[in-house]
Amino acid sequence: MKIRSKDIFKIRSTQSLPAFLSETGMFVGKIVRNHPVRDFHGYADEGATKKKVLEDVFEKGDVYFLSGDIMMMDELGYLFFKDRTGDTFRWRGENVSTTEVESVVMNVAKLKCATVYGVEVPGSEGRAGMTAILDNDDSLDLDELAAGLKQALPPYARPLFVRSVKEMDMTGTYKLRKVDFQKEGFDPIKIKDKLFMFDSKADKYVPLTEQVYSDILSGKVRL
Structure with missing residues (x-):
């Protein structure tokens, strides 16, 4: 989720944070097919590829890459590392x-x-x-x-x-x-x-x- 400048001003003025800002979650990256940077072709091991890809995250049909990094976002939109998942x-x-x-x-x-x-x-x-x-x-x-x-x-x-x-x-x-x-x-x-x-x-x-x-x-x- 992206925080716009007007949203930041609203946060500062009301001093109340959206619920998601106080929670931790996994950092994911949207996969855009045929994009030179944002496409993901997968690993040689098909099973390993499936573990790293999640479908229908924010809307039907979208695909995201699971980084394994657990992050937390502050009121200014900065992300802070919290932990790792897996092995x-x-x-x-x-x-x-x-x-x-x-x-x-x-x-x-x-x-x-x-x-x-x-x-x-x-x-x-x-x-x-x-x-x-x-x-x-x-x-x-x-x-x-x-x-x-x-x-x-x-x-x-x-x-x-x-x-x-x-x-x-x-x-x-x-x-x-x-x-x-x-x-x-x-x-x-x-x-x-x-x-x-x-x-x-x-x-x-x-x-x-x-x-x-x-x-x-x-x-x-x-x-």
Whole structure:
């Protein structure tokens, strides 16, 4: 939706915002067939193409591209990034592919099963990376993990939090379930598994205690 200049004046004068301005939504782009810039020819994978295209959005017959970016608009029409959907998340202004990070984590952790997801951190834009690693025998070497991730991934893609778990559930399509992990976040009060946080000063993963968690929420510890 486009806000015209007279609409902005009306907003300023009445000090009341339209309902949609206080809500978040996905940023979509209209696909215009045969247009040199706004056309979308799709991917080699037809299934992936269908996931990115939505029909009959604002009127019958229109077609839009789903960006995956969750945005919010202010009273002047400026858009602000809030989050990402799907198998990516955004941190430090960069999109992070969970699939790519998972492959690196599993390789560094000597093929231990692992899943990667983004978690909300109060006061921070986007989501911070977190990985849950299956470690039945408590053999996970956190120093080796930190060194390996530092060598293989850029800073924004390295998981800030690590959760050592004893079991993992699979989906019907044999993918590791991450929904429950993501909902639980990195709260040591709720989570009974071992939790760790990357300490940039020490350049290694350290235990995530309730006190450290509280300091993160209050802003005393900056990520």
